[in-house]
Amino acid sequence: MPEVKKLSDGIFEVIKDKKQLATKNLDPGKAVYGEKLIPVQETEYRTWDPRRSKLGAMVLKKFNISLKENSKVLYLGAASGTTVSHVSDIVSEGAVYAVEFAPRSMRDLIRLASRRKNIHPILADAGKPDSYSHLVEPVDLIFQDVAQPNQAEIAARNAIRFLKRDGYLLLSIKARSIDTAANPKEVFKAEVKKLEQAFEPGFEILNAKDLKPYHEDHLGVLAKLR
Numbered sequence: 234m235p236e237v238k239k240l241s242d243g244i245f246e247v248i249k250d251k252k253q254l255a256t257k258n259l260d261p262g263k264a265v266y267g268e269k270l271i272p273v274q275e276t277e278y279r280t281w282d283p284r285r286s287k288l289g290a291m292v293l294k295k296f297n298i299s300l301k302e303n304s305k306v307l308y309l310g311a312a313s314g315t316t317v318s319h320v321s322d323i324v325s326e327g328a329v330y331a332v333e334f335a336p337r338s339m340r341d342l343i344r345l346a347s348r349r350k351n352i353h354p355i356l357a358d359a360g361k362p363d364s365y366s367h368l369v370e371p372v373d374l375i376f377q378d379v380a381q382p383n384q385a386e387i388a389a390r391n392a393i394r395f396l397k398r399d400g401y402l403l404l405s406i407k408a409r410s411i412d413t414a415a416n417p418k419e420v421f422k423a424e425v426k427k428l429e430q431a432f433e434p435g436f437e438i439l440n441a442k443d444l445k446p447y448h449e450d451h452l453g454v455l456a457k458l459r
């Protein structure tokens with residue numbers, strides 16, 4: 234029988250031959266992207282590959298993501314829903330507002346949302362929150378993984394609009410999408426500064442760590458409104 238250890242609400246480590254990060258499958262019997270399904274007594278777990286998910290890597294790097302089963306999440310840069318599906322498992326009684334601007338990814342996301350009622354796919358540019366403000370309620374967490382040069386600005390616009398006063402921003406910064414030639418450490422320093430000063434009164438940075446060995450040249454950042 235595999236051993237299960239709870240890491241935080243909705244997030245587990247399942248030990249079957251090796252330790253694997255996992256969430257409880259909200260849609261039992263169905264894998265989303267080829268991940269393993271591991272039944273343990275009455276529950277089915279889905280393995281969560283930190284190399285395919287910045288959020289998964291942040292969990293293993295001990296970022297406090299503080300999600301509860303009824304949390305509301307605004308997810309910017311949802312792609313086809315690989316990580317969104319795990320957030321949907323975690324906030325089983327809450328909601329994930331999943332913003333993505335690529336129509337092809339949106340098709341997969343809509344298919345995923347048809348099986349998981351807590352996912353609300355939104356085809357929009359995350360840099361223009363006015364265009365989806367009628368679809369999103371105040372949220373406990375904004376998770377952003379857009380790999381864009383203006384990500385601090387995108388985070389600020391969405392936080393001002395949707396983040397609850399005591400909510401958190403979790404951001405993945407990809408050095409090469411900002412400057413292909415510069416030293417990633419310098420890029421990260423400049424981006425963290427941009428986040429702190431993105432608006433008045435700005436974000437307070439609570440944690441910033443490189444996501445190695447899961448993702449090269451990526452920085453994970455946890456912040457809240459000042």
Ligand code: SAM
Binds near residue numbers: 311338
């Ligand atoms: N977070 C995803 C996961 O773990 O499954 C991977 C996200 S991928 C690195 C970045 C995604 O952000 C792409 O699908 C891209 O189309 C989307 N994106 C980039 N800029 C965006 C914007 N301004 N608005 C909405 N989506 C954007």
